[in-house]
Amino acid sequence: MLQTEFEVQIKRLPGNEDIHIPAKMSDLAAGFDLYAAVDEPLTLGPGQRVLVPTGFAMALPPQLEAQVRPRSGLAYKHGLTCLNSPGTIDADYRGEVKVLLINHGNHGFTIERNERIAQMVIQYVPEVKLVEVDELSDTERGEGGFGHTGTK
Numbered sequence: 466m467l468q469t470e471f472e473v474q475i476k477r478l479p480g481n482e483d484i485h486i487p488a489k490m491s492d493l494a495a496g497f498d499l500y501a502a503v504d505e506p507l508t509l510g511p512g513q514r515v516l517v518p519t520g521f522a523m524a525l526p527p528q529l530e531a532q533v534r535p536r537s538g539l540a541y542k543h544g545l546t547c548l549n550s551p552g553t554i555d556a557d558y559r560g561e562v563k564v565l566l567i568n569h570g571n572h573g574f575t576i577e578r579n580e581r582i583a584q585m586v587i588q589y590v591p592e593v594k595l596v597e598v599d600e601l602s603d604t605e606r607g608e609g610g611f612g613h614t615g616t617k
């Protein structure tokens with residue numbers, strides 16, 4: 466049976482004793498909100514991107530990944546999103562988790578220390594072996610894609 470409960474080790478990095486550990490804002494939330502560990506407020510101008518530290522590292526068990534995703538409120542209200550969305554944290558990564566933010570809005574956005582800037586969703590990754598073949602199995606869709614079922 467598939468394991469449904471996991472413990473994930475998380476390590477606060479030096480100098481970040483005041484930074485919140487990623488946290489779910491409600492019982493059934495999918496994402497743990499991530500907090501900005503910027504030393505001082507950082508203003509991101511329109512079109513600018515920045516790699517924001519979170520002040521922690523973690524050790525995901527094998528076959529889990531963490532996805533770093535935008536917060537819809539920041540995206541809707543300020544045009545702020547994750548440039549590489551969803552960011553991928555590999556199970557063997559032990560460095561600081563960082564959030565690559567970009568400002569798609571028309572105004573500067575200031576990121577304060579300990580502000581929630583993104584969220585992290587932890588997912589199962591099946592073990593997959595890629596097998597090279599000469600012919601693929603037939604399907605009704607075949608090679609159709611990129612909107613071939615509609616007119617727009």
Ligand SMILES: O=c1ccn([C@H]2C[C@H](O)[C@@H](COP(=O)(O)OP(=O)(O)OP(=O)(O)O)O2)c(=O)[nH]1
Binds near residue numbers: 549552556
């Ligand atoms: O939003 C992100 C994306 C990645 N990472 C870290 C964890 C991840 O395991 C590592 C590598 O990420 P990725 O594989 O996306 O980047 P890459 O350009 O392929 O770098 P690498 O050659 O190090 O794999 O960087 C983050 O902290 N935040």
Ligand SMILES: [Mg+2]
């Ligand atoms: Mg990579």
